[in-house]
Amino acid sequence: MENSRKSGLDCPPHPYQIFTWLYNFASIFVFYFFIVPSQPYLIQILMSSLFGLSQLLLLFYAFLLTKSNPTDPILYKKKKINLDETYITFCSLCYSEVSPDSKHCMKCNRCVHKFDHHCKFVNNCIGKSNYNLFLKTAILMEMVETIFLVCCTYTIYNWSADLNGLKEKINQDYGENADVVLIAICSAFEFLTIAILFANGYLLLFHIWLIKHKMTTYDFISKNKPKSSSMDLTSITDSFGAKVTPTVLIGLPQFTVNK
Numbered sequence: 001m002e003n004s005r006k007s008g009l010d011c012p013p014h015p016y017q018i019f020t021w022l023y024n025f026a027s028i029f030v031f032y033f034f035i036v037p038s039q040p041y042l043i044q045i046l047m048s049s050l051f052g053l054s055q056l057l058l059l060f061y062a063f064l065l066t067k068s069n070p071t072d073p074i075l076y077k078k079k080k081i082n083l084d085e086t087y088i089t090f091c092s093l094c095y096s097e098v099s100p101d102s103k104h105c106m107k108c109n110r111c112v113h114k115f116d117h118h119c120k121f122v123n124n125c126i127g128k129s130n131y132n133l134f135l136k137t138a139i140l141m142e143m144v145e146t147i148f149l150v151c152c153t154y155t156i157y158n159w160s161a162d163l164n165g166l167k168e169k170i171n172q173d174y175g176e177n178a179d180v181v182l183i184a185i186c187s188a189f190e191f192l193t194i195a196i197l198f199a200n201g202y203l204l205l206f207h208i209w210l211i212k213h214k215m216t217t218y219d220f221i222s223k224n225k226p227k228s229s230s231m232d233l234t235s236i237t238d239s240f241g242a243k244v245t246p247t248v249l250i251g252l253p254q255f256t257v258n259k
């Protein structure tokens with residue numbers, strides 16, 4: 001268990017993790033400093049409360065997911081291997097007994113109970129103990145991005161159709177030609193938000209399908225890997241880039257492999 005990661009808060013952070021937090025805080029800044037002030041008063045209240053509430057929930061669940069520790073709890077019990085048992089599930093990398101359905105994540109160097117995948121965006125493994133948190137975070141992400149996209153599109157539409165005296169209002173508040181800068185920023189965030197909405201939506205639909213078929217991402221990838229004889233089960237790379245290794249069943253005390 002030495003040199004193993006416990007949660008997504010452990011250093012070093014993954015570049016995707018840094019990008020996600022930076023993007024999120026940048027979108028909050030754009031929303032409250034550019035999009036909201038350029039709306040009529042009632043719409044300001046509606047936009048602020050909807051976006052604010054869903055953002056708070058998203059930040060809360062994303063933090064809980066990053067902080068969670070999905071390591072197989074057996075590894076903390078320091079349970080001694082009972083040599084009388086005919087077969088136990090043993091991880092040669094953790095050098096410990098583990099749950100039969102645990103997998104060893106090579107990025108975190110620990111066994112994870114009901115391993116699903118290693119998520120680079122929170123830099124943590126997703127397993128049995130934090131799968132619900134992962135789903136809640138992904139659903140909230142989709143909600144936040146949808147609200148942001150609608151508000152952003154509404155602002156761009158109002159500007160291009162010159163409704164509600166938006167161009168004049170922005171230029172009065174921020175200076176000459178400020179409306180062009182604001183719309184350029186909104187458009188850049190709009191494209192990024194559409195890309196995130198599609199990617200996250202696809203991920204959510206995939207997990208709904210997995211739940212329906214009682215599978216994990218790991219099961220899906222191992223099942224769909226070409227059945228060539230050269231398949232190296234000790235280094236399966238999932239679609240999220242994590243290398244995992246199946247835990248080996250070792251018959252004790254003979255130490256023969258039982259697959």
Ligand SMILES: [Zn+2]
Pocket residue numbers: 091092093094095098103104105109110111
């Ligand atoms: Zn292990």
Ligand SMILES: [Zn+2]
Pocket residue numbers: 105106107108109117118119124125242
């Ligand atoms: Zn991991």
